[in-house]
Amino acid sequence: MLAGNPRVEEPVSRTAAHRLTVAICLVAVLLTGLVPATGSGAVAAAGDITLVINGRVAPSDVPPILVDGRVLVPIRIISQNLGAEVEWIQATSAVVVRSGGATVVVRVGLTQATVNGQTVFLDVPARVESGRTMVPIRFISQALGAAVDWRQATREVIVNLAREEPAIEGLSWEETPGVARFVIVTNGPVRYDVSTRAAEPLYPNDRLLVEVDKSVLNIPDVIHVGKAGVEKIRSYVMESAPLTRVIFDCDEAPRYTAWATWDPSPPLGLGDLPAVFEPGQQAIVVEIQYKVLGVEYVDEPGAERVVVRMNGPADYRVWEASDPWRVVVDARRATLGQSLEGLSNAQRTRPIGELGFTQARFAQFNVDPDVARVVLDAASGPAPYHVSREGNDLVIYLGGTVAVTGFGYETLDRGGRFSVWAGRSLRPTVTRSSNPERLTLHFPGVLLAGPLGGGGTVTYDDQVVASVTYAQDTQAQATTFTLSLKGPVSVEATTTDDGVVVDLGRSPVSGKLIVIDPGHGGNDPGAIAANGTREANLTLQIGLKLADLLRAAGADVRLTRTTAAENPDKYARPQMANDAGADALVSIHLNANYRSTICGSECYYYQAQSRPLAETILSHLLDELGRPDGGVRWADFVVTREARMPACLVEALYMSNPTDLAVITAPGTPDRIAGAVFEGLEDYFASH
Template sequence: MMKKFVSAVMLLSLLISMFPSIVGAAVAPKLYLNGTLLQSAAEPRIVGSSTLVPIRTVTEGLGFDVAWEKPHVTISNGETNMVLTIGNKNAVVNDRVVPLDAPAIITSGSTMVPLRFVSEQFGVSVYWDKTTRSVYLNKPIPDAPPAETPDSGNGGESPAISSASLNSIEYNGLGSIYLSFEGDFKDLKTEVLHNPERVVIDLPYMKFNAESFTPGFTDANSAAKLGEIMIDSHPTLKKIRYSYYSDKPDTVRVVLDLLAPTNVQTAKEDQSIRIDVLEQTGPAPVVPPPQPKVYKVVLDAGHGGKDPGALAVNGRREKEYNLAITLKVKALLDNEPRIKAYLTRSDDTFVELDDRVAFANNLGADLFLSFHANKATSATVSGAETYYYRGDSIAFANVIHKHLIAGTGFRDRGVRQADFRVIKYTTMPAVLLEAGYLSNSGDTATLFSAAKQSKIAAEIVAGIKAYLKLS
């Protein structure tokens, strides 16, 4: 079992090395396995509310089997079989379809997968501490079997040790924590950990009393369930966390989260354990203030190269307008400190639709905009439309469309739903803008006017900032 634990440590250490930079954050979260900080030159990557890590590093470190048949990757440990598909928000676990908060992606040559989902499917619990920006992974570590004792008339068998029952965890408001229990258990184990500061107290041969605690805490499948008590009356103690930690033997874990190094003493009394949180012994760590998020926005100039798009009444091509307006929006966004703009094409080249989708998804973009112009059989048709596909794009489409109409001055032809590939298969809020009709002379003159393009670009940027609540 200890070999498996060492493998788990190696696996998760490798996992960490796969973490790309966090979107818009200067300080990456730290990753701990059973209280040990895992070091890596690379940083974890957070996409939305999910932490992504490189799959092969994680799985190989834990000794799992990995098989690739693009775009599918299969992970197995002999008991659990998981199939992930790049860009797909569903996984298949033991022939059962399970939804993901974030899909697997490929970036910088690494396949990145959601840490919590993969860990918990393979028996590793995950706890996110928002205050310290830390991810705690817990894999039960069975104690070594008790040493055999000489034969004392019982056939050479070691006496069985029954588990104690933890009845309550109470803080008295003055720095002392009382753990009331029934029965007998082995001596508690205490470990002081740093970065962040905390004290870990393990109580071997103890379980939670099912009548006092939520049922989920009282069985071996509850390692992922954590309880906590927030503290606001102590100089350094900010939180008490507790969980059912292991069933080999039954072990309850109590963690004291501290603001600074602090003297902590424990005493075993009659059916009670007293934990005294005493004086501060060192300075509080300096935590840099969180940096504001920088949003990734992908700008997609429709068509290009061998695909010219619609022919305008003035003889010019749609791809020209699409690129011109995209570059103007990019230039304006480059002046926005909270927005980083990316282009699917920056010149007259052709990019496959699926490659545009993959670019945005692999980047972990926050928004996607595709720029186009329309055409009709009648020269009298005029106006601008904004298209979306998924429900999570409606709000973005409504905001951008309002600004598109303001920028063009065209007839409002509304926000519409359509299954254009680039807005259907991207995984972030995505819209496709049909700015006007190239079959209409008035729309065409506006769209190919440099001054009008600048006005449209300014409105698009204003729409992006309004949606992101940056204006």
């Protein structure tokens, strides 16, 4: 982070709410009754008593009971409605309730309890009724800082938890098989409503709206997503109504379910969600189902296949039906996209006519629960096939397994060429990995012939490839080749009549002079995280790793500093790049903000010629780190303003945000950041 850097001021309505600290004072009122006593130890039903917590009726499968005039309720009502955490200690028959800074311990059958370690006495002990642990509602509520009142006329127990102004503290998401799960973090339970709106002239996108009671927004106005058909998420506080809106702009009308962690029976707990929660925080969860965007038959010799295009990783099941025999692939919790919904049966059929199959057809087989189905009809009885998931797509390969008869590698002037032979065309899935650098070729439906079947490793040790390891998985009917590389390379796979050829080229950064500026240093530590982590140490670590990657790819690299003790003047840093005649300058930083909820990756530029570099690097950071998109921004920083070549300043993550900090301090993250910046530089120089 650059001290004193210009920042766009947030609207007043987004200023973080001041957190209220509720002092816990157990006074004599704790021990006064809610209703007249019924006699020592007497238990009476309280079915006509209504429990209202924070303005909402709190239902319970086991009704409140009266014991000596005190109302006891199931402990789960406390956890669900007051945002508290509840733990049952079997060995001591104790209930531990935690909320904010308060910890209350109540033991079944005893009139002694503790609040933050201090012993207090209860009029009636906790007890077990109908399998539920029942606790005195007045004692527990007031110990957690809530106000409790008894309304005789309506026979209502009113509990109101003193809490800060409602706020949306964060937003995160993850793709899981079947649904993309979006988590809106709040500072406690809040009334909410989820609905959809169709596209209209002023709003060209279909929208999913999450409306909550007016809340402070501590998340960016716009967050770009690009997952599960969600383009971006916008949020704002309404002026005309006491509401705050979080709007999902979607490619088309979404199918979704929504729930909150304070609901009576939430499907997941806080620990199962892709977010970091502080004490007292809760979440609204929106699960958006994936859609089938298209079905096509690809008649590629050696890799004939039916491809089911989807906008997320499907939860799928493959099975075979009989009379007549056919292959069925069900994408569960999935629906057909709008472009497929109105098609006739004939339009939803794809002719095949080879390898034992006549056609592929698809339809929306079921609704609630949703199942999108693809059926492959056979010509006459069972035919060989196999199914794999490639990215978001489901791919059904036709025909029996292919046998690899050989492979080889040859050194070329500016790289190398790896070939696999099988007597027919091959179409592998190609993935790149780093630390160490390697290239993996995965061949579904392919096995190794003869002596190759045992697998092994062949050493080449030229300027590009160190070795090739090959192995097969007979159960999955697949073969994998892993190339250990000397450094990053460009990759181009070409299908041939008898297999596949993979050309490994020298990196686009080869021969380029690139200056890396690890931010801060010396007596300037930069941002300091809550756990003591210093920005200057991390930027140097990232910069040194980035330099290694660039040099391995053939680039000429200069660093503005190479030790922790150095701290070059802010004008000296771009001057070094100018004097060297650099092709690019990248300044490495980590961000911080007084609002701990601000998070994500950003990239800054000054000259117009530098924007493409900033955009490309940020794109790779977002893909690698998976954190929110803070955007490409213009700023008047000396390091980018004074540079006479394309230059950008990278703010990889926020050290002030707990989730970002957890990512930053995870093993390997500095190397991942360096790798993402390296790939961004490669992509930039490939087109500039």
